[in-house]
Amino acid sequence: MPKVLISDKMSPKAAEVFRNRGIEVDEKPGLSPEELKAIIGEYDGLAVRSATKPNEDILSAADNMKVIGRAGIGVDNIDMNAASARGIVVMNTPFGNSITTAEHAIALMFAVARQLPEADASTQAGKWEKSRFMGVEVTGKTLGLIGAGNIGSIVASRALGLRMKVIAYDPFLTEERAQELGIRKGTLDEVLAQADFITLHTPLTDQTRNILSRGNLEKTKKGVRIVNCARGGLIDEAALKDLLESGHVAGAALDVFAEEPAKENPLFGTPGFVATPHLGASTTEAQVNVAIQVAEQMSDYLLSGAVTNALNTPSVSAEDAPKLKPYMVLAEKLGLLAGQLIEEGLSKVTVEAEGALSELNLKPITSAVLAGLLRPMSDSVNMVNAPVLARDRGIDIAEVRHEREGDYHTLLRLTVETSKGARSIAGTLFGENNPRLVELFGIGMEAELSGQMLYVENADKPGFIGAVGSTLGKADINIGTFNLGRRGGGGEAIMLVSVDGEISEPLLWDICRLEGVQDVKALRF
Known part of the structure; x- marks a missing residue:
């Protein structure tokens, strides 16, 4: 459990x-x-x-x-x-708190537009200062979005309902999506120069940290009002204070701060500033x-094994998880086979899908391939960290789909490129869920990859199979399956032998000394 x-x-x-x-x-x-x-x-x-x-x-x-x-x-x-x-x-x-956070941003926009917190405090103090609190309408004003993802798009829809114009800066926003939302896509400088209100809806990353720096704040339209319900650290808080005091920024409302809990902050007490204690998602x-x-x-x-809203691995829906599971087993086995056979430094890995597999999500398949491929380097590698390890090693990853269907109703091909050239391995599923190797380095061969296996490359000569069998017998190693393939008569041949016992180093040397052997390895699956 x-x-x-x-x-x-x-x-x-x-x-x-x-x-x-x-x-x-x-x-x-x-x-x-x-x-x-x-x-x-x-x-x-x-x-x-x-x-x-x-x-x-x-x-x-x-x-x-x-x-x-x-x-x-x-x-x-x-x-x-x-x-x-x-x-x-x-x-x-x-998505669970998107509406709540978007509504809070709209609420803070109204708060700075009409100076509601200060007006409330003044009125409850018995001052009745009507002339002091001259606000502005939002109707007809331009709202500038920095970030137009899930929450930003909800804010945009609410702003359009208030008869505002909306311009958005978001590197991932396409023109088609902007048109669908009914907003304009702009550069950051265009948003800063044109917006009467600016709201931020972006995560805190190295690229977005201090996106409203002092320099960018100085590019804004005089009298702009700024709202941040996203993450602390997106705004230079000291610069914002200076621009509020100078009157360049007419108002600002922050729900998030660079340091939280914000028990002290230079912005506190600044005229035109509204603060809430990270309430964006705080509704029942x-x-x-x-x-x-x-x-x-x-x-x-x-x-x-279903993966939803993951930030460091491909998502797999609950519906797709059972469909993908046997392919991921196949992918990991093919990767593990390649990882144990390829000794030179990898430069590129290409994952190709044919037939039924080409219709599925390839990202988890590729991650499984990489997990198997890199496992000989590290026992702790898995589908999550394998793509990171591959990227750190400078390995280029490619995915290719083929709608054609060849000899098999579904086929997964893995091609690895090294300093010695490219070599490929292919596999399929028998009976929908039994992974099977069907091609190794261009040689047709059907084999189940499991347990302890012996790999031998040799010249195709009479008597060689018997010699290998005799050598294993002398070492008291029982053979489970004997899988053979060759590239034409008398040419290169490959055998994959599953065995019941451990293949020792001395046994490998005994097989290596057999006439015609070109390469021999002990494999584990």
Whole structure:
């Protein structure tokens, strides 16, 4: 039974989902880093919000960890590199609190447009200062979005309903998607120059950190109003304070800060500034939604291998997981075969799919190929960290689909390129779920890849098979299957022999000394 730890305060619905799915769960919010590190090795999954910070040190003790689920969007509290290196899937819940966060951004936009917090404080103090609080309408104004993903697009739809014009900067926004949303796509400089209101809806990355730097803030239209309900660190807070005091920025509302909890901040008390304590996702509906969603996603992965909203590995739907599973087994076996046979440095890996396989999601297949291919280099490699390891080693990865159907109804071909050239291996499924090798280095050969196997390359000469069999017999090694292939009579031949015992180094040397042997290796699957 998988075991999951919920280490942050979360709706009890999450634990209920885990238990209903047959997963053991412990709820222990408020653990110190030292306490978390001491127990994390007991768990297969970790469900967090923003308080828990699983860093490299903590994850170094996560020997059984398979998945970390973030009940929310931002994952900057999770060390993604450390998780990926250990083969841990990291997933978030990008849709559970989208509406709530978008609504909060709109609420803060109105708050700075009409100076609502200051007007409320003044009125409740008995001042009745009508002339002091002269606001602006949002109708007819231009809203500039920095980030037009899920939340940004919801904000855009609400703004259009308020009869605003919307221009968006997002490197991933296509012209077609912009037209579908009814907004204009622009450069960052265009958004800064044209927007009356700017709202941010982007994650915090090396590319987006301080995207509203002092220089960019100075490019904005005089009188602009700025709202950030995304992540702290997107805005130069000291520069924002200066521009608020100078009047260049008419108002700003932040729900997130570079350092949280923000008990002190230079922006506090600045005229025109509105602050809320990271409330973007804080509605009853949102907290229940993300808790249920993260528990369902983690349960699906731990129980069936389905991957949803993962940030460091390809997603696999619950519907596709059973279809992909036998292909992923085949892919890993072919990769492992290649990894044990290829000794030269890899420069490129090409994964080709024919027939039925070409209609499926190839990303998980490629990850499985790489996991097998790199396993001889590291026992800890898996589908999550294999693409990272391949990229770090400068290995180019290509995927090719062929709609044609050849001799087999489905075929997976793996081609590896090294300094000595390209060599390919192909496999298929027998009976829909039995992986089988059907071609090795251009030579047709049917073999099941399992257990201990002996690989021999040799010149095709009479008596050679008997010589190998005799050598194995003298070593008291029983043969399970004998799989043969050759490139024409009297040319190159290959044999794959499954054996019941361990193939020792002395036995390999005995086979290597047989006449006609060109290469010999012990394989393990």
